[in-house]
Amino acid sequence: MQRVEEPTDEKIMHKVKDGQLSELTTLFERYHIPLYNFFLKLTIDKSTSEDLTQTLFYRILRFRHTFNHANGSFKPWMYQMARNIHADYCKQKMRISEVVKSTNSDTEEVPLEEGGVEEQDFEKLQAALLELGPIDRELIVLSRYEGLKYAEIAQIKNMSLSAVKVQIHRAMKELRALYFKQL
Missing domain, CATH: 1.10.10.10 (Winged helix-like DNA-binding domain superfamily/Winged helix DNA-binding domain)
Incomplete structure (x- = not known):
């Protein structure tokens, strides 16, 4: 029985780049859990990690024209985009933190489960x-x-x-x- 090889991330991304947007589903299935975990380890917040993962795939779709296999493989390109999204999130969080500090609001600590x-x-x-x-x-x-x-x-x-x-x-x-x- 002949084994069918799965297409590489780069081949899939080229299809997405050429307008076959449904192909992004394959990349989502491959990477949404590792990316969620990446964001979770950086933010320690499940909801934020879900939002950042969703934002990343939106940006992959939006900036698909910038992918160039000659500059490297898909995975580093994707993680560079993830880093940028996390940096944007941190900047926004700092701005919000400054607003909260200026209004003297106390945040409630949630105890960890034993x-x-x-x-x-x-x-x-x-x-x-x-x-x-x-x-x-x-x-x-x-x-x-x-x-x-x-x-x-x-x-x-x-x-x-x-x-x-x-x-x-x-x-x-x-x-x-x-x-x-x-x-």
């Missing part, structure tokens, strides 16, 4: 991840959680491969220290 040892470890890791600076956190999320190769991260961040390796090494070392400081 769970088993594994959930506590996950919470400690999340807390340590949140203590990292945004650049280090993003590097760890892209490399460890999203599985991007260092070369892809270098392309996304417009950095040299060696600089990415050094920064990720330092970020992991700091994350390890922050995590074990909580124990």
Whole structure:
């Protein structure tokens, strides 16, 4: 029996670029969960992560004409767009935060549910991840959680491969220290 190979992301994106918009469904099915998880690890908010994921696919559709396979593969192009969306979200959140501070409104803290040892470890890791600076956190999320190769991260961040390796090494070392400081 002959096996049918699935089309590459790049081939699908070229179809989308050529006006076959329904082909974006395939890319959505492949990437909506990893992208949701990417945003969730950066924002720690399920609703916001859903919104940012939806916004990303809207932007992929809107800016499909900018995709150029000669400049790299689809995945780094998509994650660069995701980074931009997250940056826009952070800027907007800071503006809202300034408005809230100026009106002296207090926010209500929602207590975390208690769970088993594994959930506590996950919470400690999340807390340590949140203590990292945004650049280090993003590097760890892209490399460890999203599985991007260092070369892809270098392309996304417009950095040299060696600089990415050094920064990720330092970020992991700091994350390890922050995590074990909580124990």
